[in-house]
Structure formats: C-alpha cells, structure tokens
Amino acid sequence: MERIEKSEVDELTTYHALNEQEAIEIARGIEDFFPAGAHLACREIGDGNLNLVFHITDSASGKSLIMKQALPYAKVVGESWPLTLDRARIESEKLMLEGQLAPGLVPVVYKYDPVLSLTVMEDLSDHIIMRQGLINGTKYPLFADHISTFMANTLFYTSDLGMNQQDKKLRVKDFINPELCKITEDLIFDDPYTVSANNNIPPAIEDAAEALRNDSALHLEVAILRDKFLTNAQALLHGDLHTGSIFATPASTKVIDPEFAYFGPMGFDVGALFANLILNYAGQQFWMSDDEARKDFRGYLLESIEDIWTQFDRKFRALWNENGIDRLANSTPGYQDYYMQRLLQDSIGFAGCKIVRRIVGLAHVADIDKIPNDEIREQAQRAALAIGTELIRRNRSAQSIQELIDITETALQR
Amino acid sequence: MERIEKSEVDELTTYHALNEQEAIEIARGIEDFFPAGAHLACREIGDGNLNLVFHITDSASGKSLIMKQALPYAKVVGESWPLTLDRARIESEKLMLEGQLAPGLVPVVYKYDPVLSLTVMEDLSDHIIMRQGLINGTKYPLFADHISTFMANTLFYTSDLGMNQQDKKLRVKDFINPELCKITEDLIFDDPYTVSANNNIPPAIEDAAEALRNDSALHLEVAILRDKFLTNAQALLHGDLHTGSIFATPASTKVIDPEFAYFGPMGFDVGALFANLILNYAGQQFWMSDDEARKDFRGYLLESIEDIWTQFDRKFRALWNENGIDRLANSTPGYQDYYMQRLLQDSIGFAGCKIVRRIVGLAHVADIDKIPNDEIREQAQRAALAIGTELIRRNRSAQSIQELIDITETALQR
Numbered sequence: 001m002e003r004i005e006k007s008e009v010d011e012l013t014t015y016h017a018l019n020e021q022e023a024i025e026i027a028r029g030i031e032d033f034f035p036a037g038a039h040l041a042c043r044e045i046g047d048g049n050l051n052l053v054f055h056i057t058d059s060a061s062g063k064s065l066i067m068k069q070a071l072p073y074a075k076v077v078g079e080s081w082p083l084t085l086d087r088a089r090i091e092s093e094k095l096m097l098e099g100q101l102a103p104g105l106v107p108v109v110y111k112y113d114p115v116l117s118l119t120v121m122e123d124l125s126d127h128i129i130m131r132q133g134l135i136n137g138t139k140y141p142l143f144a145d146h147i148s149t150f151m152a153n154t155l156f157y158t159s160d161l162g163m164n165q166q167d168k169k170l171r172v173k174d175f176i177n178p179e180l181c182k183i184t185e186d187l188i189f190d191d192p193y194t195v196s197a198n199n200n201i202p203p204a205i206e207d208a209a210e211a212l213r214n215d216s217a218l219h220l221e222v223a224i225l226r227d228k229f230l231t232n233a234q235a236l237l238h239g240d241l242h243t244g245s246i247f248a249t250p251a252s253t254k255v256i257d258p259e260f261a262y263f264g265p266m267g268f269d270v271g272a273l274f275a276n277l278i279l280n281y282a283g284q285q286f287w288m289s290d291d292e293a294r295k296d297f298r299g300y301l302l303e304s305i306e307d308i309w310t311q312f313d314r315k316f317r318a319l320w321n322e323n324g325i326d327r328l329a330n331s332t333p334g335y336q337d338y339y340m341q342r343l344l345q346d347s348i349g350f351a352g353c354k355i356v357r358r359i360v361g362l363a364h365v366a367d368i369d370k371i372p373n374d375e376i377r378e379q380a381q382r383a384a385l386a387i388g389t390e391l392i393r394r395n396r397s398a399q400s401i402q403e404l405i406d407i408t409e410t411a412l413q414r
Numbered sequence: 415m416e417r418i419e420k421s422e423v424d425e426l427t428t429y430h431a432l433n434e435q436e437a438i439e440i441a442r443g444i445e446d447f448f449p450a451g452a453h454l455a456c457r458e459i460g461d462g463n464l465n466l467v468f469h470i471t472d473s474a475s476g477k478s479l480i481m482k483q484a485l486p487y488a489k490v491v492g493e494s495w496p497l498t499l500d501r502a503r504i505e506s507e508k509l510m511l512e513g514q515l516a517p518g519l520v521p522v523v524y525k526y527d528p529v530l531s532l533t534v535m536e537d538l539s540d541h542i543i544m545r546q547g548l549i550n551g552t553k554y555p556l557f558a559d560h561i562s563t564f565m566a567n568t569l570f571y572t573s574d575l576g577m578n579q580q581d582k583k584l585r586v587k588d589f590i591n592p593e594l595c596k597i598t599e600d601l602i603f604d605d606p607y608t609v610s611a612n613n614n615i616p617p618a619i620e621d622a623a624e625a626l627r628n629d630s631a632l633h634l635e636v637a638i639l640r641d642k643f644l645t646n647a648q649a650l651l652h653g654d655l656h657t658g659s660i661f662a663t664p665a666s667t668k669v670i671d672p673e674f675a676y677f678g679p680m681g682f683d684v685g686a687l688f689a690n691l692i693l694n695y696a697g698q699q700f701w702m703s704d705d706e707a708r709k710d711f712r713g714y715l716l717e718s719i720e721d722i723w724t725q726f727d728r729k730f731r732a733l734w735n736e737n738g739i740d741r742l743a744n745s746t747p748g749y750q751d752y753y754m755q756r757l758l759q760d761s762i763g764f765a766g767c768k769i770v771r772r773i774v775g776l777a778h779v780a781d782i783d784k785i786p787n788d789e790i791r792e793q794a795q796r797a798a799l800a801i802g803t804e805l806i807r808r809n810r811s812a813q814s815i816q817e818l819i820d821i822t823e824t825a826l827q828r
C-alpha cells in the first residue's frame with residue numbers, strides 16, 4: 001500500500017475550492033485516461049457564480065476532460081448567498097442515471113468525489129451551447145429525435161409507470177432538493193407576478209410588467225401550476241432543461257447541468273424546452289434580418305417543437321405499452337390518453353411560466369437580451385410575454401401542441 | 415454514573431420482542447410516572463399481527479400506560495411477511511407532531527425507543543374504539559368538532575400553505591414510507607378491481623365483484639385517484655384514518671395508530687373517515703332493528719359527515735387566511751375556492767375507494783361483516799358497493815358534500 005502523507009489525507013477529507021494545479025493532480029488519478037507522464041494543461045472556464053469548471057487537456061494525446069466543482073455559495077447579479085454542496089451529489093447521481101437511461105445524450109461521468117463535491121466528466125468542447133447555436137441560426141436536424149428520447153426515457157423510467165413504485169419512493173428521498181427548488185419556486189412562480197427586488201424588468205415594458213402583477217385570473221393559473229411544482233412527485237426531472245443546459249452539434253445532443261433535479265411534474269422539463277425554443281423564435285426578429293431566412297428558421301423552430309412533442313408522446317407511450325410496470329395503468333382503457341393530455345397541458349402551462357420569467361424575472365436569455373436594437377428587443381419582449389401568458393391560461397384546457405404553435409405564430413405576426 | 419451491566423447494554427442496543435417483565439422494567443424507567451416501588455401489572459393486549467401492545471397498570475395509584483412495540487413482520491389472515499421496524503419511528507414521530515398540532519386529540523407520548531421500536535404512551539382504556547361505539551349506537555356529539563380540528567390542523571400545517579416549503583421537503587424525506595404505502599396501493603387501489611388472492615369476496619355478491627372487475631370506466635377513475643396517492647405530496651397524512659383508528663367517548667376523541675403516515679393527498683384522510691361512517695350507516699340495517707331508532711341514528715351519521723366537512727372547510731380556510739405562509743396562495747382570488755373544491759372531490763373519490771375495498775378486498779369492517787343475518791348483510795354489502803362506486807365516479811365532478819349524502823340516502827332507501 002502506498003504511504004499517504006498527512007497533508008494528502010487532509011486534502012482528501014476536507015472540502016476546499018481547488019486550484020488548477022490540484023485539479024491536474026486529480027485528473028492524473030483518473031484511471032486509464034491520460035497517458036502516464038502527460039503534460040496536462042488546465043484552465044478554469046466557469047463563470048464562478050456557482051461552480052468552478054476546470055478544462056484539462058493533454059495536447060500530445062489530444063485527450064481532455066472537464067472537472068466541475070460546486071462552490072458553497074451562489075452569486076447572481078452581484079449578490080451572494082450560501083448554497084448546499086449536496087447539489088453536486090444530486091447533479092452527479094442524476095447525470096449517471098441519465099447516462100444509463102439515455103446513453104449518449106449526456107456527458108460520461110468518469111469520477112465523482114463527494115468530499116470535494118467534484119464531478120469529472122467528458123469534455124464537450126467540440127459542442128456549443130445550443131442557445132448560442134440557435135442565435136447563430138444553426139439548425140439541429142437530429143435534436144427533436146435526441147431530446148424526445150432523453151425526456152421519454154428519463155421521465156418514464158423514474159415514474160410510477162416505469163419503475164418499481166417502492167424503489168421510486170427511495171429515489172424521491174435521495175433527490176429531495178430544497179435549496180435549488182426554492183430558486184425555481186421564487187424566481188419562476190412568484191417574483192414575476194409581484195413587486196420583488198429579484199425582478200429585472202426592462203424599463204420600456206414596465207406597463208406590461210404591471211399588467212402581469214394585476215392579472216389575478218393569470219395568478220390563479222400560476223398558483224395551480226406552482227402547486228404541481230411543489231407537490232407532484234411524478235418523475236425525476238432534469239429541473240432546468242433550457243437551451244443553455246444543452247450542448248449540441250448538428251449530429252449530437254448532450255444534456256448537462258442537472259443540479260436542479262428533483263421529483264416533480266414531467267411537464268416542467270418538457271415546457272422548459274418549448275419555452276426556450278419560443279424565446280429564440282421571438283429573438284429571431286433581430287438575429288435573422290433577412291425575411292426569407294427568418295421565416296425559414298422560425299418554421300424550423302416550430303416544426304422542432306411539434307416534432308419534439310409528437311416523438312416524445314409516441315416514445316413515452318411505446319415505453320408504457322412495452323415496459324409499463326403498473327397493472328392498473330397498463331390495463332385501463334383511456335388512462336394513457338388522459339395521462340398524456342394532462343402532461344401536454346402541464347408542458348404548455350410551464351412553458352408559459354418559463355417564458356414570462358425570462359422577460360421580467362431575474363435571469364434573462366441572450367436570445368432576447370442581447371438584441372442591440374431597443375425597438376426590436378422591446379417587440380420581442382412584448383411578444384414573448386403575450387405568448388407566455390396565453391400559454392399559462394391554456395394549462396387546464398389545451399387539447400393539442402398545435403395550440404402552442406398557433407399562439408406563437410399569431411403573437412409574432414402582429 | 416450508574417454502573418451498567420453488560421447484559422443490560424446488550425438489551426439496550428439490540429432489538430428483540432419484549433416480554434411482559436421487560437415491559438414492566440421499561441415502564442419503571444419512565445420518569446415521574448409510576449410511584450417508586452409500585453407493584454406494576456402487565457398484560458399484552460395486542461392482536462399480535464403487527465405489534466405487541468402492553469398495558470401496564472398500578473392499581474394502587476390508578477396510573478397506567480400503553481407500550482406499543484413494532485414486530486418485524488405483518489400477519490394478515492394467516493399469512494406473514496416481513497415489515498420494516500422503521501414504521502415505529504414514523505408512527506411515533508407522527509404522533510408527537512399531531513400532539514403539537516392538535517393537542518388533546520392524540521395520546522400523549524411519554525417515550526420513544528428507536529432501538530426497541532417502542533412507543534410508550536397514554537393509556538386510553540376509558541375510551542372505546544369508535545367503530546365499536548357506532549355499532550353499539552353511541553352518538554359522539556363532539557366528534558365532528560374534534561376530528562375536523564384534527565384534520566384541519568394536521569393537514570394545513572404540514573402543507574405548502576402552512577409550513578415553510580423547504581422544511582416541508584425535509585419532512586417529506588423523513589416520512590417516505592414505502593412498505594406501508596404499498597399495502598394501501600395494493601389493497602385499496604388495485605386488488606378490488608382485478609382477480610387477486612388478496613381479495614376476500616363474500617360469495618353471495620360475486621356478481622357485484624365481477625361487475626367491479628369489468629367496469630373499465632370506473633377503473634379509469636380509480637387510476638386517477640391512485641396516481642394522486644402515488645405522487646401528490648400535499649400534506650402529512652395519518653394515512654389510515656378509519657373509525658378503528660379512533661378512540662372515543664362522547665366527550666373525547668383520540669386518533670391513534672398513524673403508522674401509515676406519509677405525504678399524500680389530504681382527501682385520503684378525509685375520505686377514509688367519510689367511508690367508515692357510511693359503512694356504519696349501511697350496517698345499521700341490522701344493528702338498529704327499530705325503524706325509528708335507525709332512522710334517527712342514520713340521520714346522526716349523515717349530519718356528522720356534513721358537519722365534519724363544513725367545519726373542516728371553515729377551519730382550514732381560517733388557518734389559511736390567518737396563518738398562510740404562501741404569498742401567491744394567500745393573495746390570489748379564487749385559488750382557495752379552487753383548492754377546497756379539489757380537496758372535496760378527492761375526499762369523495764377516496765371515500766368511494768375505501769368503501770369498495772372494505773366489501774370485496776382483504777380487510778373488512780365489523781360494522782358489516784359481523785352482521786349475523788345473511789340477507790341483511792348482503793343488502794348492506796350491495797348498498798355499500800353502490801355508494802362506493804358512485805362516489806368514485808364523482809371524484810372529478812362533485813360540487814358539494816350534499817352529493818355524498820344524497821348518494822348514501824338513495825342507495826339505502828332501495
């Protein structure tokens with residue numbers, strides 16, 4: 001057995017934020033990865049708000065990996081508050097589970113160190129963040145297929161339809177995630193509908209923000225959706241499935257950053273995705289200045305949404321029919337249709353909430369916020385709010401994905 | 415410090431089923447309870463299916479207490495299967511929490527011993543099990559007030575309306591209760607609607623049981639209710655709130671045996687209570703042979719149901735208005751009405767499920783099963799099934815508690 005120096009033991013048993021040299025040492029310890037004696041280079045590439053992210057490369061072999069270390073605080077817009085390191089465990093366990101349920105659609109995890117809250121994983125530097133790709137006008141022809149598989153597999157197999165119902169309860173326990181859920185509960189389901197220091201309201205649309213605050217019929221629908229987020233442990237969600245949590249190339253899709261994972265309503269994941277495709281649709285008023293090209297790209301975005309839903313619905317039902325474990329759910333005529341329609345309605349309602357918060361809430365999206373032209377940006381913001389609020393209002397009545405598409409098209413033809 | 419013998423240490427650190435002498439020794443150790451040197455008598459009074467129950471008395475001082483020790487198995491109708499001792503922790507923690515939220519309405523817990531899975535609590539020998547009391551024709555004039563307070567307080571203050579929403583998530587974790595939930599999921603929501611060895615179908619009503627198995631429209635409603643039981647972590651339930659879990663006198667109500675506690679849909683508790691009052695109503699065809707007396711007692715039962723709902727609804731809303739912690743829930747017009755109506759609908763639906771399982775499922779109720787007259791018993795069983803299935807069918811549409819009352823009256827006038 002190797003002799004371990006006292007100082008090394010200390011390092012291994014105490015959390016501390018790593019420096020680049022320490023990150024390199026840990027990288028060397030990953031078995032069968034880098035060649036022995038490789039000259040490793042390390043760069044910290046995180047934004048430093050929640051995590052350190054080290055990119056470690058060996059130029060000789062061309063091999064590389066990513067190390068993500070959780071920090072014990074969150075910094076958002078200058079403010080800092082403490083945040084549990086347990087989110088690193090949740091993220092890493094969820095990533096590994098996703099890797100089993102949806103192979104190839106998440107980064108491979110090489111190692112998880114609970115003491116350092118550190119996950120060592122596949123480097124995806126050849127991919128770009130999908131939000132940026134869409135802003136650039138890149139189409140992802142395989143994305144609908146990939147992401148519908150990701151959602152159908154991860155949601156079905158962690159629900160009472162697809163996994164042992166007693167094991168599921170133990171998993172619910174493992175993924176109790178109060179601090180990260182609190183962020184969603186406040187920033188998505190509360191702040192945008194009231195006066196809150198957390199809001200970030202563009203001054204030009206203060207009138208629209210005020211209308212949001214005064215629309216008590218809308219608040220009722222938000223309260224109903226929020227109640228589902230708070231109480232409905234339907235499946236293990238990614239919890240933050242926007243286009244900034246997806247690394248993509250036209251040929252590949254990798255879902256990252258599942259630290260918001262918890263057992264919640266499936267529609268929250270599906271809706272997050274729809275919302276962010278719609279936000280990009282709104283932003284294209286600027287990014288695609290050519291009318292024909294914009295029309296084409298927007299058509300692509302709406303087709304993607306329809307495709308994602310259609311494929312998700314088909315794949316989810318196929319898993320249910322082939323691998324469903326619940327006698328009553330499997331044998332009761334009408335239940336599957338009822339279930340899928342509620343899931344569609346939830347997805348549409350949560351999509352609406354996700355859009356609204358990205359316009360008046362704390363954290364915005366580059367698709368719209370980075371538009372340099374004030375007038376076009378304001379148009380996009382107003383259109384997004386009109387779409388978001390209408391989707392929220394349909395959360396109990398929507399009958400098909402076509403409604404979401406029609407609402408989006410109508411709002412942006414104005 | 416006292417010297418502890420080795421054998422004592424062993425006893426304290428290892429679970430084993432207690433004998434009466436050991437129970438007495440533990441009773442002596444309860445501080446300031448029995449007088450020093452008291453001559454304690456002990457009798458094991460449990461049915462031995464799930465728990466040992468020791469009744470320990472000191473005739474000189476008139477003081478007494480109850481010790482309930484969980485056994486590591488369950489025996490039901492001759493069969494035995496292993497069952498977690500963790501249910502003793504759940505029961506004892508839930509009892510203590512109920513004692514704080516609804517003082518006077520549960521037995522006082524003197525001690526909980528996690529190693530022995532033992533709860534030492536108030537002796538309620540001066541009360542009788544309410545199911546027997548109702549069979550005897552006893553009225554409980556304060557019961558509606560008591561039980562509505564119990565339900566309003568325990569449910570409101572463990573929901574996202576009445577407790578810190580992050581603390582609630584940690585409590586959800588503490589009360590994950592897979593094994594006991596599994597019993598409910600199978601015996602209440604599955605077996606009665608299929609061919610199952612767990613069923614206990616009175617041969618005389620095999621035709622009605624067959625109709626249950628073939629009614630796929632009913633199965634859809636059961637599947638919808640079951641999904642709520644599986645996924646809707648609305649509040650910390652008692653989980654088994656029938657009249658056999660209530661000790662009563664005309665002046666006092668004590669809810670016992672919360673080992674099925676978990677975070678589920680509130681209507682499951684409310685509905686369990688309604689179901690068991692209706693089962694007694696059905697059984698009175700025999701127990702009250704005098705027409706006038708029966709009419710009077712049945713009137714009392716239905717008034718109790720109406721009273722329980724009305725008072726529960728009023729008390730729950732008052733808690734919400736005065737102590738609600740959720741900004742959106744507190745400030746959104748219409749949300750409270752929406753919430754209470756869904757809760758009523760859940761209660762009615764779950765009441766239906768609870769009635770059906772007591773007629774064709776594994777465990778029946780004395781109110782009906784102990785009727786010695788075959789014809790009257792069969793009438794009561796058929797009436798109860800008619801009521802139960804109709805209540806299930808109303809789980810998405812019921813508008814008031816009056817519907818449940820009308821359904822019950824109509825079925826038993828036939």
